[in-house]
Amino acid sequence: MAAIQFCLSIKVLFGLPLRQTTGFLESLLNLSGLDWPVPDYTTLCRRQKHLKVQIPYRAASGPLHFLVDGTGIKFSGEGEWQVRKHGASRRRQWRKIHIGIDADTLEVRAVEMTSNRIGDASVLPDLPVQIPPEEQIGSVTADGIYDTKGCHAAIAARGAEAIIPPRRNARTWKGDDLGL
Structure with missing residues (x-):
């Protein structure tokens, strides 16, 4: 059971498919000079359906300094060269991934996937909710797109x-209250 848990942990940590995970671990054991068996693909495939792999995070000594940003990921469409050469045959499909990381340990602590129609600022309130309430957040650092009252x-x-810089076209808000 420990070998299966270890294989699935490596799969999750490095984002590898199962066959690559087994090959990676076989190579690693061969380089180490160990003659230990690696669980085969079928065993891992069956066990991963029922086994939850929890990867613990290293708790920081003080409050969490949370860094937030978002980026687009193209998941459907032609390659860049083909678009330059022949033009786009259809509209490209994008998804946005919004990530919150711990500034001290650089571990991803919160993730949210959205379509390209959802604005970045509307997603930020969902990210700190993924941090346990008993863990103190000291600061949230983000770029100017998150400079809204809701954020x-x-x-x-x-x-x-x-810690959010003001937008280029920023004006002072009417009233002091942030809607709390």
Whole structure:
């Protein structure tokens, strides 16, 4: 059972398919000079349906310094060269991934996937919710796209400091309250 858990942990950590995971571990054991068996593909495939692999995070000594950003991922469409050469035959499909990481350990602590129609600022309030409530968030650092009342309110609700530069076209908000 420990070997299966280890194989699935390596699969999750490195984002490998199962066959690559077994090959990677066989190579690793051969390089180490160990003659240990690696669970085969079928065993891993059957066991991963029922076995949950939890990868613990290293807790920081102080409050969490949370870094937030988003990026687009093209998942359907032609390659860049083909589009330049022949033009786009259809509209390209994109997804956005919004990531929150711990600034001290650089571990991903919160992830949200959205379509390209959802704005970045509307997703930020969902990211701190993924952090356990008993863990203190000291600050949330993000770029100017997150400079909205909703983002500042969500950050203030967790008792954190917002480190967000103002937008280029920023104006002062009417009233002091963030909607808390």
